[in-house]
Amino acid sequence: xxxxxxxxxxxxxxxxxxxxxxxxxxxxxxxxxxxxxxxxxxxxxxxxxxxxxxxxxxxxxxxxxxxxxxxxxxxxxxxxxxxxxxxxxxxxxxxxxxxxxxxxxxxxxxxxxxxxxxxxxxxxxxxxxxxxxxxxxxxx
Amino acid sequence: xxxxxxxxxxxxxxxxxxxxxxxxxxxxxxxxxxxxxxxxxxxxxxxxxxxxxxxxxxxxxxxxxxxxxxxxxxxxxxxxxxxxxxxxxxxxxxxxxxxxxxxxxxxxxxxxxxxxxxxxxxxxxxxxxxxxxxxxxxxx
Amino acid sequence: xxxxxxxxxxxxxxxxxxxxxxxxxxxxxxxxxxxxxxxxxxxxxxxxxxxxxxxxxxxxxxxxxxxxxxxxxxxxxxxxxxxxxxxxxxxxxxxxxxxxxxxxxxxxxxxxxxxxxxxxxxxxxxxxxxxxxxxxxxxx
Amino acid sequence: xxxxxxxxxxxxxxxxxxxxxxxxxxxxxxxxxxxxxxxxxxxxxxxxxxxxxxxxxxxxxxxxxxxxxxxxxxxxxxxxxxxxxxxxxxxxxxxxxxxxxxxxxxxxxxxxxxxxxxxxxxxxxxxxxxxxxxxxxxxx
Numbered sequence: 001x002x003x004x005x006x007x008x009x010x011x012x013x014x015x016x017x018x019x020x021x022x023x024x025x026x027x028x029x030x031x032x033x034x035x036x037x038x039x040x041x042x043x044x045x046x047x048x049x050x051x052x053x054x055x056x057x058x059x060x061x062x063x064x065x066x067x068x069x070x071x072x073x074x075x076x077x078x079x080x081x082x083x084x085x086x087x088x089x090x091x092x093x094x095x096x097x098x099x100x101x102x103x104x105x106x107x108x109x110x111x112x113x114x115x116x117x118x119x120x121x122x123x124x125x126x127x128x129x130x131x132x133x134x135x136x137x138x139x140x
Numbered sequence: 141x142x143x144x145x146x147x148x149x150x151x152x153x154x155x156x157x158x159x160x161x162x163x164x165x166x167x168x169x170x171x172x173x174x175x176x177x178x179x180x181x182x183x184x185x186x187x188x189x190x191x192x193x194x195x196x197x198x199x200x201x202x203x204x205x206x207x208x209x210x211x212x213x214x215x216x217x218x219x220x221x222x223x224x225x226x227x228x229x230x231x232x233x234x235x236x237x238x239x240x241x242x243x244x245x246x247x248x249x250x251x252x253x254x255x256x257x258x259x260x261x262x263x264x265x266x267x268x269x270x271x272x273x274x275x276x277x278x279x280x
Numbered sequence: 281x282x283x284x285x286x287x288x289x290x291x292x293x294x295x296x297x298x299x300x301x302x303x304x305x306x307x308x309x310x311x312x313x314x315x316x317x318x319x320x321x322x323x324x325x326x327x328x329x330x331x332x333x334x335x336x337x338x339x340x341x342x343x344x345x346x347x348x349x350x351x352x353x354x355x356x357x358x359x360x361x362x363x364x365x366x367x368x369x370x371x372x373x374x375x376x377x378x379x380x381x382x383x384x385x386x387x388x389x390x391x392x393x394x395x396x397x398x399x400x401x402x403x404x405x406x407x408x409x410x411x412x413x414x415x416x417x418x419x420x
Numbered sequence: 421x422x423x424x425x426x427x428x429x430x431x432x433x434x435x436x437x438x439x440x441x442x443x444x445x446x447x448x449x450x451x452x453x454x455x456x457x458x459x460x461x462x463x464x465x466x467x468x469x470x471x472x473x474x475x476x477x478x479x480x481x482x483x484x485x486x487x488x489x490x491x492x493x494x495x496x497x498x499x500x501x502x503x504x505x506x507x508x509x510x511x512x513x514x515x516x517x518x519x520x521x522x523x524x525x526x527x528x529x530x531x532x533x534x535x536x537x538x539x540x541x542x543x544x545x546x547x548x549x550x551x552x553x554x555x556x557x558x559x560x
Contacts, residue, residue: 031168311448
């Protein structure tokens, strides 16, 4: 797993305030790094348009994170993100946090995104336009 | 899975700032709720004393979260936490976020905690005192 | 300045994650404590209704914070808040963070809230209903 | 007040999670932007060395922030910071948050930093080495 495996990459600059009282970047802040990459991925997909309706918007169903290395301020990161699976009403993403310029993995994990019709509060099938956008971006 | 299944429970009051621009509690903030419960669990175990040495301290190896319901401010929560497994150098925890006073599960998930000797930067076997503390608390 | 000077009080439980790598509650987190009190004050004023129009909503113009004591997890706080001045298009608030059950001031400060017509992006005069609500709450 | 007035500038990339449920960057997050600039200023001063003793460390006494413009993700910022006054045991800083590449001020404010001897918990006089470092950096 190397950075060049990813078409969408979010650069992140660690903030001093990302560290906690253990003196390293708080584990939960990696969630924010994943989130930043996911939002950039949504832009790359043109997700809000390809969802087909203003009420049809993504919701996060689950996330997993593995912590590989401790991280301290100051540091620059690159978060690679790509789709690994397209389901009926959801798709799965892989996130990898690299130290910028190095193939050192600080953390990695997954998230599952569901498309929800917020007018009725239910998951809906992914429209073809969205499936095509994911496929053409990541070949999944 | 009900709140009375848990010996250690962390009460959490949702803050307005926990919400994000989707107008609900940010998914990543649940990580903080899990963390708060985990720290209380460490206190209940007297973990820092039972680890046996000041250099032997816990590190989070991984976390998983499932998002079951949307959550909005204001709200009071109770986060139940318990051990589900004791390994050689790690133990596994289950976290469940309930709406206070109700058996409504907002989110649940797991975390794996490793005991690390920070002087050498390596995981070490859990000492018997710590195993006993986990067993006597949660019967695992 | 004692807690009983305040009609509106927001209870806050410090979270472990509120601490930073200096090992105490991060100065910026007090901003969040002030914010929580301010939002409760808005509810006490029925501000969104008394603003008179859905496009007329509050915006924060400025804030000041004085840090009096260091603070560590775990701790319970009570944040007192009250109006000190009503201007043409703004009102001023005083915030005091007390340790719960003690008259120990951890931090204090001020904020200035402006009423904005978001349709035109301009500050507007406070309607009489809002002035009356502030006056009847805090006698200012 | 333009960016070229500042010798120390902290670049900040707004994160999606910096926004709150009003759909703009949360006011309190500007505190984090100020903090990031302040920590870079401390590095530029070699403050920890020039404080003269490991127990002599900075503490934030107060902060003020004025909010000039609304801010939304995505955006790149540059936070200029400089000393405006050297007192006996404290120094004052001015912070200005610019939109990167533009002379548009999003927020500005001040902070007062005190040097504290943490062994006795008291403010102490700024040593000459630290005064000289501030003077040679900002000519104050």
